[in-house]
Amino acid sequence: MTRLTGSALRLTVFLGESDTWHHKPLYSEIVHRAHAAGLAGASVFRGIEGFGASSLIHTARLLSLSEDLPIAVVIVDTEPRVRAFLPQLDDIVTEGLVTLEDCEVIRYAGRGDDPGTTGTKGKKWL
Numbered sequence: 001m002t003r004l005t006g007s008a009l010r011l012t013v014f015l016g017e018s019d020t021w022h023h024k025p026l027y028s029e030i031v032h033r034a035h036a037a038g039l040a041g042a043s044v045f046r047g048i049e050g051f052g053a054s055s056l057i058h059t060a061r062l063l064s065l066s067e068d069l070p071i072a073v074v075i076v077d078t079e080p081r082v083r084a085f086l087p088q089l090d091d092i093v094t095e096g097l098v099t100l101e102d103c104e105v106i107r108y109a110g111r112g113d114d115p116g117t118t119g120t121k122g123k124k125w126l
Contacts, residue, residue, distance in 0.1 A: 004040045004108040009079040013089065014052065015096035018068040026092060030073045033088050040077040040108065047072065052097060076103060 019026040027044045034042040047070030075082065082100070089098060 004077065004105050006105060007079070008040075008076050008103050008105045009082040010101045010103045011075040011082050011085070012099045012101070013073040013075075013093060013096060014099075015071050015073070015093065016052075016068040017046065017071050019071075019095065021092045027071050027073050029092055030075075030089070033092075034075050034085065037081075037085050037088070039075055039081060039085060042073060042075045045072045045074065046070075053095070076105065 013027075013030060015026055017025075017027075021029040031042045031044060050070035052070075075085070077085075086098075
């Protein structure tokens with residue numbers, strides 16, 4: 001497991017829910033590539049409303065349902081590891097916005113990382 005505390009870099013990819021890569025959701029491809037690259041973690045967030053470079057407003061409101069809601073893929077890891085991952089995005093992100101922000105990791109722990117906590121099967125971790 002990757003240990004991560006202190007200074008880090010946050011990579012955010014803003015795209016549309018309908019964006020695909022080889023007939024699969026683009027956000028899923030990004031997460032799987034980040035996992036394969038050994039990055040500390042990735043999360044996908046679905047927006048309820050937004051617009052981008054096209055200036056089209058996409059919304060989840062009932063009267064104007066959209067099949068292309070905003071999606072944000074957020075990845076946090078050390079700066080060298082995130083920057084090494086960027087070329088993989090060049091091939092697959094053709095529309096959208098990619099940002100990098102410095103951040104500080106205060107706590108990064110998975111289930112059962114702390115002594116005495118209960119794991120997923122109810123077993124104590126030492």
